Structure formats: structure tokens, C-alpha cells
Amino acid sequence: MEIPYTIHPRPDTGVYNAKLGVWLFLASEVMLFGALFSSYVLLRIGSDSWPHGYSILDWKIATFNTVVLISSSVTMVMSWASLMLKDFKKYKLYMGLTILCAFIFLAVKAFEYNTKFGHHLYPSTNTFLAIYFTITGLHGLHVIGGIFVNSYLWGPGSKMWKTQPERFTNRVEVAGLYWHFVDLVWIFLFPVLYLL
């Protein structure tokens, strides 16, 4: 006997196991980042002075990064859609673009961090920078995690397309849900840290 609903959805719930699993995982991630954003609010209203994000951080380069990340979400959907249309070559292309965007994002982020360190701005400098480095750092770790997953699905993991196309498409869908979440966190993070 084998575990049911690993590929096809259970009729009364309408989802397959992994999809439900990843949604639950994302719920917990909401709580994780929610706690950090709440900490931001609490620290900010409790402090005597709080710098405007744009006075310390480079909002222009971050806007560029926002565009990069949103584009990667679009290519991620395209890669999944390509699989649904049985076009494996296009899948490879779009998934490759997604990973490329993730690397560009990280490179820009590294450049930003480096500039801050160059100006002697560290997490220990003040509470604003502390929360900035912590939240963006944790988000960066999520991006790195996404790169690992997506690269696996682009490279060695894509062999599954030949043997179990449906299951492979599910995997890409689930990875996509996670990737959109990483994107979404940034969309909250960007205005809160850079613009307010």
C-alpha cells in the first residue's frame, strides 16, 4: 500500500498533500515575519527618535531589486505554465531566468550591505539598522533557500519530467508558492524599511 493523494488531489479537500503542506509552512512563515514586523513597530513607537529609511538606505537601488524580484515571480509562473503546456524547453528557460533574477537580487543586496559596512554602519550602530539587517538578512536566507530548491528543479531534479511529468509539475507549483511568498515578504519589507 502507498500513501494516497501524493500526486492527485483528494476529492473533498481539493489539494494534494504537498500543496497543503506548503500552505501550512507559509502560514508559519507569515507568523515568523509577522513577529519581526511587529517588533519593528514596537521598537519604533517606543523610541525617542527614528531615522527615515530613505535617509540612510538607498531606495533607488532597492526599487531596482523590487523590479528584479517581481520579474522572477512572473518567470516562475511562466515556468510552471510551460510545464502545464508540456513545453519542457520553455520551462528550462523560465526557471533559469528565475534563478538568474534571484542571483541578481542577492548581488545587489551584497553590494548594499557592503556600502553600509564601508560607511561604518553596522547592526550595532542603532536599532533601525539592527532591524534592517536582521529582516533583510533573514529574507536573504529565504532567497538562498529558494535558489537551492529552484536550481535542483532546474538541474538534476528535472529528470523526473521524463518519468513522472505530473508529479514534477506539482513540485514546480509548490516551489513556486514558496517563491511568491519570498517575493511578497520583500514587497512588505521594501516600503517599511526603505520608504517610511
Added chain:
Amino acid sequence: MGQKEKSAHVVTSAKKEHDKHESEHHELGFVRKYIFSQDHKVIGIQYGITSLLFLLFGFSLMMIMRWQLAYPGQEFPWKWLADFMGQANMPGGIMLPEFYNQLGAMHGTIMVFLGVVPLAVGAFGNYVVPLQIGTIDMAFPKLNMTSYWVYFLGGVTMLVSFAMPGGAANSGWTSYAPLSVIATTGQTVWLIGMVFLITSSLLGSINFIVTIIQLRVKGLTFMRLPFFVWAQFVTSFLLLLAFPPLEAAGVLQLMDRLAGTSFFLPSGLVVSGQPLAVSGGGSPLLWQHLFWFLAHPEVYVLILPAMGIVAEIIANNTRKPLWGYKSLVYSAIFLGFMSFIVWAHHMFLTGMGTTISTFFQTTTMIISIPSVIILTALLLSLWGGSIRFTTPMLFALAFLPMFAIGGLTGLPLGLAPPDIHLHDTYYVIGHFHYVVAPGTIFALFAGIYFWYPKVTGRKMNELLGKIHFWTSLVFINGVFMPMFIQGLAGVSRRLYDGGAQYAHAQGVLQWNEFMSTSAWLLGLAQIPFVINFFWSIRKGKKVEANHWDATTLDWACTTSPPLAHGNFKVVPEVHRGPYDYSHQGAQSDFLPQNQPGEA
């Protein structure tokens, strides 16, 4: 993921390959079968053994502390043990205050995160839930294995922290900032250990929820689930949603300790007469909010599975349906929901303001309602039953008044005015230990005696079990009841000398020796259990698969069901609610859930 691989593999392969695959299953090596196992039953047993060892370890820490509390500053009687603790901790056999603090912090951490929760959720949940919903395994077996091993790593990390310079974490299990931020290295290791434990529960909770939603067999609707499954279901949601904020808090505290940030450090902090060289501007209260946002739901993580176990055992041993099954279920759900908005009743004395206190004492009063409904329903279930006083039933019955004492003594703590007097006294210690020790841990013992025949095919010895029960019941009350007396007199918790140097404690000091003696006798009272546990594996009385004449699906499969998805020979189908005992006009006094027909 891996199971998907296997399942799809079988679906798409030809018959020949299928056979090969099957034979591979049978030839799993020892390591894959018993150590890095992906079978929910083996993982459940792994969780069980590990967490029982941690319970013993955590209890031992307390038994050592109780020497210092009963006879402050006197030489420890067992020289070898004092030597083992080291000269840095117990020079000349006399416990140092720093070491006392380590023992206290680690006792709490180990009992809660490494003992009770892994036993209640990891062990019982893993072993019983898939059987009770009639499935062959958890939804994600590889993930299940990972949760166990991450938990194990977390446990090892906590143990290793004792070997750090300055010893283990010593800021209490609550790790309040700023004390914890400036504490010795052990605190960093504690935080890393917590990150492991949080990750483990996170993986586990996702697995449980998906399993319960997706893998229920045909006919097993939500309102036909055994209450134990419901309890695990709600518990999993609490773990899933309450733990991440603590993870966030842990990350922030790690940043404070390692990167020099000041999330929890206010401006102008002076340590040992020196101003602390940090940027400041942080909030110590923030830690408490984040910590209790986890730790209050955690209380219900500790208690809900215990209630589930007790419900199963009471229905089975009274031979009648649970009274108010639906009320039990709705109460458990409501309890789970409410547990997210009561956390700040731990913080009435922090100066957070009376408006917030009013809100949280109101929600706290509201959350007592579902707890009382559950307890009352369980109590009323006894009415008119012909009760079998088996060992598991004795423990389950004792759970009711013990948990009631724990719960009712919590009410004055939930109201801000009496809490001003009682906060941080031994009264609090007495209160939550009644909930967790003679409450939850008794329920867990009940569960061990109850499901032991399912796991091993043999029954634990009744006489030893009854000795274990009665002695434990007497001594555990001897430990915790006097705490209320001391607490009402105003004796603070976490005192190195048990209050000896305080004038207001003098009238109640004599109880310290009494409590310590009770604690040591309680330790001795566990010896019959340990003997029984190991002796019965080989020598216990052999019993049938459905030894207790129970109705739920876990008793419909064979004893110690075969590994590798062999729980059920045929996938069962469910035709009735979980507790169809003493059905009028039926042949026997119990109708298993998978029995078709009206009666």
C-alpha cells in the same frame, strides 16, 4: 517528498519492477529500519524513548536542586555526584548560586521542550494518529524522520551547553532580557538548541495537519474522529503558528548577543556598575511579548494531547460514549483559538499598563470556560459507567482532580489584582506544575500503560502499575501542595536558599524539607515503572490485538503493525462515531468504528 517518489514509482512501474521494489522493502538494513526509519511507528517509539530519558534527566536536575532548597549551603551527601558536577559548580560539595540557576533554567527547558511535548506529540501523536485515522503512515515520512533527528540534535545541543564556559543557560527557562543577553555563552547555545527544537516541531506540526486532513479513510468524517486526533490536530496548529514568533525572538536575541544589536537592551543600561557599551534603544518587554506569544499556547500544547489521551481511556474504561463529544471538540478548537490572545497575563507586573491588563485578564477568564467544559464533560462521562479500574484508568482518573487543582489555582493568577501578590512566588510554581506534572505527565503515563499492548503485544504488570500509581500520586502532591502555602506567604521562586534569609518566609520554611523528601520519594516511586517497562517487553502477559475491547481504528490493526506501510491488511472503512460502547441491542458492548451495519 521521498514517499511521493516511492508511491509514484509503484504506480507507474510495471509489475516486475513492483515486486523488486517490494523485496527492497523487506531487505531494509538495520540502520534504515530502526535508526533512520521513516515509519511512523518506529519514529514514535524513538520520540518516546528519547523524551522519557529527557524527562528523567530533567527530573534529576530538580532532585539535585531540592537538596539545596531543603538544606541550603550544606554539603551534598553523595560525594561522587558532587565530584561529577565539578569543582566549578559544587566546590566541596556545596552548590554555587550560579549552578543553581543553570539547573533551574535547564530543568524547565528540558521538561517542556525535550520531555513533555515530544512525548505527548512526537511519540503518542506519531504512533497513534495514523492508526486511528486508518492510514498507513504520516503524509510525509521523510519529513517525519527529519523532525525526530532535528529534535535529537536540539537535545544534544542543550546537553552540550552544560560544558560551555560558565555552564548552561542560567536565565530561567523564560530567558528574560536583558539578563539573558548579558549571560554566559551557555545562553547562545540554548538559543541555537531552541532553533533546532522549533524547526523540529514546525516540521512535525505540518505533517500532522496534512495527515489528519488528507489521509482519513473513507467514512471517517471530522465529527467521527477520536477526540485524541482532534486534540493533536488543534495542538499542531498551535505549534505551527505560535512557535515562529519565538524563533523570531531567538534570532533577535542571537543578534543581540553576537552582533551587538540592542533589540532587548534599553538605553542607559548599567551592568555591575559599568554602563554597557551598546547603542541601546531596545525594549526588554519586547522579548516577553514574543516569548509568551509562544509560551502561552505552549501550555495548551502540553495539556491538549493529555486531555485527548484521558478521553480515550475514560470512554474505553467506562464502556460508554464520551459525554458531549461535540462540546469537547468545539471547546478544544475554541481553546486553541483563544490561547493566542491571553499571553500578556504573564506580564501584569511589567508596567505595560492597566488597559492592556484589563484586556488580557478578560480573555483569560474567557479561556477558562472551554477548559472547564472539557473537564466537566470528562467528569460526567464517568456517570453511570461500570468503570474498570485498570492502571491506565487510574492515571486518567487522577488527571481530572489534579488538572482541576492546577486550573482553578490559575484563576487568581489570571486576574491582575491578586496576581500582584502572587506573581513570581511558589504559588505560580505550584499552579503550573499541577497542570503539567500530576496533570499532563499522569495522562502520559496513562497513555503508556494503555497503548503498551498495541506496541509490544504484551501488557504491563498491573500490580507494579498500581504501586507506581498510588506512590506517585501521594508523593507528587507532597511536592506541589506545600508550594501554594509558601507562595501565599510570599516566598519568591528562583531563590537559591529557598527563602531562608527572608523574614516573611520563616513561618513556612519547614515545608522545604518536606517537599524535597517527597520529590526524592517520587523519584524512587518511578522505579516500579522502569522495571515494569523493561520487564514487560519480554515477560509481560501476552494479550490480543484489541486487548481493551476498544472501538477506535488503532485497535483494529494487528499488534505492533508491520513496518513499511503495513498497518492495515485491508484499508478499513468507517461506519460510525468513535465511541460506540454499550450500543442498545448490540451483540457485544462495543462496536468498532469499522464495523458495518446499524448494530
